Amino acid sequence: MAAAGLLLAAACGQGGGSGTQSQNLASDQTIKFPIGDDFGTLDPAQANSETDQEVAQNMFDGLLRFDKNLNIVPDVAASIPALSSDGLTYTFKLRPDVTFWNGDKVTSKDVVYSWNRAAAQQGAYSTNFSAVAGFDKLSSKPPPVATIEQLLAKNDPSVMMSGLSAPDDSTVVAKLAQPAGWWLSAITLSASTGMIVDQKVVSKDPENWWTKPDTAVGTGAYKMSARTPGQSVDFTAVPNWWGSPKPTVKNVHLDIIKDATTRETAYEQGKYDLNGFGGYSNLNVDDILRVKNTASLEKQLLLHPKVRTTWVNFNMVSDAQRSAKGPFVDAPGSTSGKDLRMAFALAIDKAKLAQTVCQGLVCVPATGGLITKGLKGYLGDNTDPLAKFDAAKAKSLLKSADPDGSKTKSLTYVYDPENPLNKAVAENLQDQWNTNLGVQISLQAESHSQFIKDYLSGKFVMNRSGWQADYDHPQDWFDNLFGKVAGCPDTNCASGFTSPQYEQLLSQADSKPLADALPVYKQLSQVLIDNVAYIPLYYSVGAFMIKPYVKGAGTNNFFDIWWNEYQVLQH
Amino acid sequence: MKGSLLYIGQRTLLIAFTALAVSSIVFIGIHRLPGDAFVSERLRPSQQQALLHQYGLDRPLLVQYRDFMTNLVLHGDLGQSVANRGVRITPLVLREATVSAEIGAAALIFTIGLGLLFGVAGAIRQNSWVDYALSATSVVGFSMPNFVIATFLLLVFGIWLQNLTGGGFFYEIGWDGAYGNPAEIIVPAFALGFPYASFVARLTRASMLEVIRQDYIRTARAKGLAEQVVIVRHALRNALIPVVTILGPLVIGIVTGSVVIENIFGIPGLGKEFVQSILNRDYNIVIGVFTGYAALIGLANLTVDLIYPLIDPRIRY
Numbered sequence: 001m002a003a004a005g006l007l008l009a010a011a012c013g014q015g016g017g018s019g020t021q022s023q024n025l026a027s028d029q030t031i032k033f034p035i036g037d038d039f040g041t042l043d044p045a046q047a048n049s050e051t052d053q054e055v056a057q058n059m060f061d062g063l064l065r066f067d068k069n070l071n072i073v074p075d076v077a078a079s080i081p082a083l084s085s086d087g088l089t090y091t092f093k094l095r096p097d098v099t100f101w102n103g104d105k106v107t108s109k110d111v112v113y114s115w116n117r118a119a120a121q122q123g124a125y126s127t128n129f130s131a132v133a134g135f136d137k138l139s140s141k142p143p144p145v146a147t148i149e150q151l152l153a154k155n156d157p158s159v160m161m162s163g164l165s166a167p168d169d170s171t172v173v174a175k176l177a178q179p180a181g182w183w184l185s186a187i188t189l190s191a192s193t194g195m196i197v198d199q200k201v202v203s204k205d206p207e208n209w210w211t212k213p214d215t216a217v218g219t220g221a222y223k224m225s226a227r228t229p230g231q232s233v234d235f236t237a238v239p240n241w242w243g244s245p246k247p248t249v250k251n252v253h254l255d256i257i258k259d260a261t262t263r264e265t266a267y268e269q270g271k272y273d274l275n276g277f278g279g280y281s282n283l284n285v286d287d288i289l290r291v292k293n294t295a296s297l298e299k300q301l302l303l304h305p306k307v308r309t310t311w312v313n314f315n316m317v318s319d320a321q322r323s324a325k326g327p328f329v330d331a332p333g334s335t336s337g338k339d340l341r342m343a344f345a346l347a348i349d350k351a352k353l354a355q356t357v358c359q360g361l362v363c364v365p366a367t368g369g370l371i372t373k374g375l376k377g378y379l380g381d382n383t384d385p386l387a388k389f390d391a392a393k394a395k396s397l398l399k400s401a402d403p404d405g406s407k408t409k410s411l412t413y414v415y416d417p418e419n420p421l422n423k424a425v426a427e428n429l430q431d432q433w434n435t436n437l438g439v440q441i442s443l444q445a446e447s448h449s450q451f452i453k454d455y456l457s458g459k460f461v462m463n464r465s466g467w468q469a470d471y472d473h474p475q476d477w478f479d480n481l482f483g484k485v486a487g488c489p490d491t492n493c494a495s496g497f498t499s500p501q502y503e504q505l506l507s508q509a510d511s512k513p514l515a516d517a518l519p520v521y522k523q524l525s526q527v528l529i530d531n532v533a534y535i536p537l538y539y540s541v542g543a544f545m546i547k548p549y550v551k552g553a554g555t556n557n558f559f560d561i562w563w564n565e566y567q568v569l570q571h
Numbered sequence: 572m573k574g575s576l577l578y579i580g581q582r583t584l585l586i587a588f589t590a591l592a593v594s595s596i597v598f599i600g601i602h603r604l605p606g607d608a609f610v611s612e613r614l615r616p617s618q619q620q621a622l623l624h625q626y627g628l629d630r631p632l633l634v635q636y637r638d639f640m641t642n643l644v645l646h647g648d649l650g651q652s653v654a655n656r657g658v659r660i661t662p663l664v665l666r667e668a669t670v671s672a673e674i675g676a677a678a679l680i681f682t683i684g685l686g687l688l689f690g691v692a693g694a695i696r697q698n699s700w701v702d703y704a705l706s707a708t709s710v711v712g713f714s715m716p717n718f719v720i721a722t723f724l725l726l727v728f729g730i731w732l733q734n735l736t737g738g739g740f741f742y743e744i745g746w747d748g749a750y751g752n753p754a755e756i757i758v759p760a761f762a763l764g765f766p767y768a769s770f771v772a773r774l775t776r777a778s779m780l781e782v783i784r785q786d787y788i789r790t791a792r793a794k795g796l797a798e799q800v801v802i803v804r805h806a807l808r809n810a811l812i813p814v815v816t817i818l819g820p821l822v823i824g825i826v827t828g829s830v831v832i833e834n835i836f837g838i839p840g841l842g843k844e845f846v847q848s849i850l851n852r853d854y855n856i857v858i859g860v861f862t863g864y865a866a867l868i869g870l871a872n873l874t875v876d877l878i879y880p881l882i883d884p885r886i887r888y
C-alpha cells in the first residue's frame with residue numbers, strides 16, 4: 001500500500017490530455033519526437049543512414065532537391081541546370097540570396113568545395129560523383145579528413161575532380177566523364193554528398209564540425225541549438241531563412257529512446273507530438289495492431305509505403321573467391337541451378353508470408369519486380385512471375401532438377417536477427433518450403449555486422465537480402481546490386497550475378513536521360529527475372545503516428561516532410 | 572581513522588585495477604567478435620577500408636591496445652564512438668554512469684526501506700494477517716523478474732491510470748534534463764528495487780524472529796523499555812547484520828538489472844548503451860560501458876563495506 005501510495009504520488013502533476021482543437025496556431029510552436037539512436041554523423045560527406053539523413057535534410061541544402069512528389073526541383077540553384085548537347089556538361093546557376101545560417105553567403109566556390117570534399121573522403125555516397133570527370137583519379141585510400149581539408153585549401157588536384165569548376169560566383173559547371181542520366185538524381189539525394197557546407201567553418205574542425213551547435217552550419221531552415229550526446233538534440237528555426245515556406249515551427253526537440261515500444265508508449269502518453277519520424281518508422285507490429293483497434297489512436301496512424309524491397313538471395317556463381325557454392329549455381333550447359341531457384345520461388349505463397357509476418361500492415365507482397373512500388377522502374381502489380389505461387393509446378397521443377405533430393409539436402413538459409421521481421425520471415429520460408437516443396441532447410445542467424453560482410457563476399461548459399469532505395473532512379477538498384485559496376489561476381493556482390501546482356505543494357509540505360517532509360521531498365525528487370533536472380537518477398541511499409549494538432553507532418557516514399565512545412569495547431 | 576583511510580585507499584586502487592583489467596579483457600573480446608563497425612549494404616569494400624583506416628582500426632591489435640591503454644591510463648580518455656561519430660566516450664560514460672547510479676541509489680532506498688519495513692512488520696506480527704500479506708507480497712516480488720514488474724507498473728500507472736483520469740494524473744515516461752526529476756525516477760526505481768526488497772524482507776523477518784527471542788531482548792522488555800525502543804534499538808540493529816552482508820550482491824543485481832529497466836523507461840543511463848553498442852561493434856563504447864559498470868559495482872561494494880562498522884562495532888578497518 002505504501003508503495004502504491006508513493007507511485008500514485010509520483011504520478012501527481014504529470015498529465016497530458018487533449019483539449020478542443022481549432023485551426024489557430026498554438027502559441028508554442030515546438031515539435032517533439034523520439035528517435036532510436038544518436039546520429040552516426042550529420043556530415044553530408046559521410047552520412048550513411050536514413051536516420052541521419054532524415055534529420056540532416058532540415059539543416060543542409062543542395063543545388064536541387066526532390067519535392068514531395070519526388071520531382072527534381074531547384075533548391076540553391078536558380079533553375080534546373082542546362083545540359084550540353086553531348087550530354088556531358090551541366091551548368092548550374094545559383095540563387096543570389098542563399099546564405100548559411102551564420103550569415104556567410106553561398107557561392108559557386110562553396111559548391112565545388114563541398115562536392116570535392118565529399119568525393120575525396122570516399123564516404124558511402126561518394127560514388128554519387130562517379131560520373132564526374134576526374135572522380136576516378138581520386139585515391140580510393142584517402143588521407144585523413146584533416147589532410148584532405150588542407151589539400152583542398154591549397155586547391156591540390158589530388159583531392160579535386162577535374163570536371164568541376166566555378167567560372168564565377170554564381171555558376172557551377174560539372175563536366176561528366178560519360179553521359180549519366182542518373183547523376184542529377186544522385187546529387188539531389190538529401191543530406192548527402194551533394195549538399196553544401198561552409199568551408200570557413202569546416203576547415204577549423206574538419207571531423208567534428210557538425211557535432212556542435214556553434215559549428216554545425218548549413219543552409220537549411222533549422223540549425224542545431226543544443227545536443228547532449230546519447231540523450232537529446234534540439235533544433236531551432238533559422239531566423240530570416242532564405243527559402244520557403246518560412247518555418248512556423250520554431251523548435252524541434254528529439255529524445256533518444258532505444259526501445260520502439262517505449263517510444264510509442266511515450267507518444268501515446270502525450271510526451272511527443274510525433275512517432276516513427278527521423279527514420280524510425282519501424283513501429284512494432286503488435287503496437288500498430290493495438291493502435292488500429294483503439295478508436296482514439298487509429299486516426300493518428302499513417303501507414304505509408306517505404307522504398308525497401310526484401311527478397312531471398314541465391315549464390316549463383318562458383319569461383320575461387322566465392323566460398324558458398326551450393327545447388328543454385330549456374331553451370332554451363334545445365335539449367336539445374338535456375339530450375340531449382342524457380343522451384344524455390346514458386347513454392348512460396350508471398351501473400352501468406354506478408355500476412356503472417358507483417359499482419360498485412362508493415363509490408364505488402366512484392367509482385368511488381370525488384371524495384372519497390374511507387375518508384376520509377378516498378379514493373380506494375382502482379383507482373384513479376386517470380387512472385388507467383390504454384391506449388392505443383394515448384395515440385396515438378398524440383399523433381400527434374402534434383403530427382404534424388406541430394407542437391408537440396410542440408411541447405412541453410414542465413415538471416416540477421418536484429419530486425420525481428422527477418423526471423424519471422426526465415427521461419428515462414430522454412431515452413432513453406434517444407435510444406436510446399438518437401439525440402440527441409442536449416443536456419444542460421446548471424447549478427448548484422450558479420451552478416452552483411454559475409455553475404456557481400458559470397459559466403460551464403462541462400463540468405464535474406466534487401467535494398468532500400470536512396471533516390472528515385474532505377475540506376476540506384478541496378479548499379480549497386482548486380483553486375484560489374486556493383487563489383488560482381490566477386491566483390492560486394494551477394495548473388496555473383498552478371499551477364500554480357502546485363503552489362504550491355506546497364507551501360508546503355510545509365511547513359512540515357514530517364515525517360516529514354518526507363519524501358520531499358522525494365523529490360524534489365526526482365527533479365528533478372530529470366531535468370532531467377534532473386535525471390536521477391538515483400539515491399540516495406542512505414543508506420544507513423546501524428547497528433548491531430550500537427551499539421552503538415554507526414555512522409556512520402558523516401559523521406560519525412562521537412563519540418564518547415566509543419567504547424568502546431570491549438571490543442 | 573587512519574586505518575579506515577588506508578583501507579579506502581587500498582580498495583580504491585583495487586577498483587581502479589579491476590576496471591583496467593575489465594577494460595583489457597573487453598578490449599580483446601570485442602575486437603575478436605566477427606564483423607566491424609563500418610559494415611553496411613551501401614559501403615563498398617574500399618570505402619569501408621578507408622573508414623577503418625581513418626579510425627585506426629586497421630592497425631595491428633596490439634598497437635591499438637597499447638594506444639588505447641596509454642590514453643586511458645594517462646588521460647582517462649576512452650576515445651570516440653565510431654557508430655555515433657564525434658562523441659567522446661569518457662564524458663558520455665561518466666554522465667550515463669551517474670544516471671545509472673542515481674536510479675540504482677533510488678532503487679536501493681526501496682530495497683532497504685521496504686525490505687526492512689516488511690521484514691520487521693512481519694516478524695513482530697508473526698502469523699497474523701499482516702505477516703501473511705507481507706510474506707505473500709514478498710514471494711510475488713521475488714518471483715517476478717524486474718522487467719515484468721516494470722511493464723506491469725507502466726501498464727497500471729502509465730496507461731490505465733491515464734485512461735481512468737482522462738489524462739489528468741498518470742506516470743509519464745521520460746527524462747527531464749541530465750538527471751530527471753523525482754517523479755520520473757520513482758517508478759523505475761521501484762521496479763528495479765522491489766524484487767530485492769522482497770528478498771531483504773524475508774531475510775529481515777527471519778533474522779528478527781531469531782533476535783527477538785534472545786535473552787537480552789527479554790531483559791530489555793523486563794526493565795520497562797518501550798516496545799519501539801526494544802525493536803528499533805536492540806532487535807533491529809542486530810538483525811541488520813545478515814541483511815548488510817547480502818547488500819553487496821544486491822547492489823550488483825540492481826546495477827546490472829538497470830540495463831533492462833533503463834531501456835523500458837527510456838532512461839539515458841549506461842544500460843541503454845549496453846546491447847546496442849555491442850551490436851554496432853562500437854568498440855570503445857562497449858569497453859567504456861563495461862569499465863563503467865565494473866567501477867560502479869566496485870564503488871557500491873566499497874560503500875557497503877564501509878557501512879559494516881556502523882552496524883557492527885566489532886568490525887574495524
